[in-house]
Amino acid sequence: MTIRVGVLGARGRMGAEVCRAVEAAPDMEIVAMIDADESVHDLADVAIDVVVDFTHPDVVMDNLRFCVEHDIRVVVGTSGFTPDRLDTLRGWLAEKPLLGVLIAPNFALGAVLSMKFAQLAARYYPSAEIIELHHAGKADAPSGTAAHTAALIAEARASAGLGKAPDATTSALEGARGALVDDVRVHSVRLAGLVAHQEVLFGGEGETLTIRHDSLDRKSFMPGVLLGVREVLGRDGLTVGLENVLSL
Numbered sequence: 166m167t168i169r170v171g172v173l174g175a176r177g178r179m180g181a182e183v184c185r186a187v188e189a190a191p192d193m194e195i196v197a198m199i200d201a202d203e204s205v206h207d208l209a210d211v212a213i214d215v216v217v218d219f220t221h222p223d224v225v226m227d228n229l230r231f232c233v234e235h236d237i238r239v240v241v242g243t244s245g246f247t248p249d250r251l252d253t254l255r256g257w258l259a260e261k262p263l264l265g266v267l268i269a270p271n272f273a274l275g276a277v278l279s280m281k282f283a284q285l286a287a288r289y290y291p292s293a294e295i296i297e298l299h300h301a302g303k304a305d306a307p308s309g310t311a312a313h314t315a316a317l318i319a320e321a322r323a324s325a326g327l328g329k330a331p332d333a334t335t336s337a338l339e340g341a342r343g344a345l346v347d348d349v350r351v352h353s354v355r356l357a358g359l360v361a362h363q364e365v366l367f368g369g370e371g372e373t374l375t376i377r378h379d380s381l382d383r384k385s386f387m388p389g390v391l392l393g394v395r396e397v398l399g400r401d402g403l404t405v406g407l408e409n410v411l412s413l
């Protein structure tokens with residue numbers, strides 16, 4: 166069977182790379198390429214198995230609502246998913262129990278592994294902070310990957326009974342200590358020349374541990390995206406995180 170794929174955000178940095186990867190995949194074909202000057206509603210008359218969304222946090226929920234209403238499975242790379250948004254999506258999917266949506270904050274294998282490593286390390290260190298570094302064209306901060314990593318760290322810290330990280334700061338310029346995500350400090354760097362990078366820093370008695378991942382090319386995301394397209398065909402309901410597909 167050839168998987169018929171539609172790409173939303175097809176002319177963007179990620180969307181264009183996804184179109185190339187799908188075209189090169191022996192078991193997939195592109196049946197629709199939609200960008201900002203077209204509408205997701207154009208998919209209504211297209212025979213399609215999976216939509217891949219790499220658009221913008223402001224539009225991704227409308228795209229998802231349309232796809233769920235039209236019984237189309239979706240692989241989502243777009244960032245901006247808060248717990249509220251995930252709950253809304255779960256509500257829509259509850260009405261369509263035979264439909265699947267996969268959302269992955271990061272499709273790069275190394276990024277998924279580094280989040281898992283961070284989750285594992287978090288219980289052992291009183292201090293944990295995240296530095297995420299991206300290209301200057303990125304719309305949102307902090308990154309979806311950093312927010313997901315912070316949530317995993319916070320969960321691990323809570324189940325280990327760790328309280329707040331030590332921090333004697335009593336005076337600081339606004340932003341100097343980063344943003345608090347689930348009580349974890351996240352610092353966002355935007356720099357021309359970068360692609361997508363993250364460091365998770367842990368500190369304890371006389372030692373630090375740094376877990377760093379670098380996406381040096383958007384090709385790094387493609388094996389994960391193609392895996393997601395194949396997997397979402399057989400998965401009903403909402404899956405968040407490629408770690409679940411990889412059974413990590």
Ligand SMILES: NC(=O)C1=CN([C@@H]2O[C@H](COP(=O)(O)OP(=O)(O)OC[C@H]3O[C@@H](n4cnc5c(N)ncnc54)[C@H](OP(=O)(O)O)[C@@H]3O)[C@@H](O)[C@H]2O)C=CC1
Pocket residue numbers: 173174175176177178179180199200201202203204205219220221222224241242243244245269270271272273309386
């Ligand atoms: N999960 C992952 O592994 C990764 C996730 N991302 C995320 O993917 C998203 C896109 O990133 P990136 O490709 O760099 O961004 P780009 O801005 O390069 O691409 C987004 C594209 O979507 C288009 N677009 C905007 N609104 C719509 C719409 N309603 N329907 C269809 N297309 C639309 C944009 O058009 P226009 O420019 O005209 O507005 C643009 O061409 C971001 O949220 C980013 O964080 C990125 C890399 C990896």
Ligand SMILES: O=C(O)C1=N[C@H](C(=O)O)C[C@H](O)C1
Pocket residue numbers: 244270271272299300303304307308309310311360361362
């Ligand atoms: O905008 C990007 O480029 C990326 N966005 C995702 C995020 O917000 O985490 C994934 C990756 O970091 C690249």
